[in-house]
């Protein structure tokens with residue numbers, strides 16, 4: 001399979017008077033359908049890199065290609081469309097809208113497109129709620145669910161437009177180990193069944209060990225990019 005994301009010689013420098021270089025000459029290929037973990041110490045540049053991989057942030061220089069489109073050549077509108085249709089985001093704090101129910105939150109990426117919610121779309125949202133195991137609580141307001149349930153809702157929401165890529169920034173950072181396991185099993189099964197490419201930042205070595213590939217960031221550089229031991233046996 002080909003690469004769904006390619007970045008070349010990416011640098012990121014923050015600040016104009018006092019300059020801090022956060023990413024140094026990063027080149028990476030992300031294979032379509034793969035499950036990737038990004039690990040590294042706090043402040044090493046993981047979130048900065050993930051945001052650039054998802055076109056949420058611009059590099060200072062370097063080249064980014066997502067789903068065969070060169071990001072610097074797209075208009076603002078084309079970029080917004082690419083983001084909404086091709087990439088789903090899951091963050092440590094899920095950012096569900098508290099005044100809406102779980103299923104209304106899941107429908108949000110579709111509604112943003114300004115299209116009418118048809119029976120077919122509603123059926124997809126219901127199917128996703130079932131897939132993440134939340135059929136019983138899907139009409140609860142987002143606030144009236146446990147942290148793990150809210151995070152599973154966020155994953156269903158990220159899947160609503162059937163994106164090719166899901167980027168997750170410590171999606172289980174504030175969950176207990178039981179819920180963490182459930183979320184990763186879910187992400188893995190979506191990866192296997194739907195072929196969705198995952199890139200997830202994690203501090204949890206056990207989770208990283210289950211990925212197809214571990215990308216380690218040290219001081220803004222890719223130090224090591226190895227397949228975990230599991231694959232070797």
Ligand SMILES: Nc1ncnc2c1ncn2[C@@H]1O[C@H](COP(=O)(O)OP(=O)(O)OP(=O)(O)O)[C@@H](O)[C@H]1O
Nearest residue numbers: 014015020022040041042043044045046047048049
């Ligand atoms: N908007 C910004 N302006 C200036 N510096 C920033 C900005 N965002 C991040 N940084 C700096 O860039 C470095 C990398 O930050 P980043 O958030 O990518 O780290 P991280 O690896 O995700 O850390 P953590 O594990 O704590 O989330 C840090 O030193 C941070 O202070």
Ligand SMILES: [Mg+2]
Nearest residue numbers: 046047048169
């Ligand atoms: Mg971070």
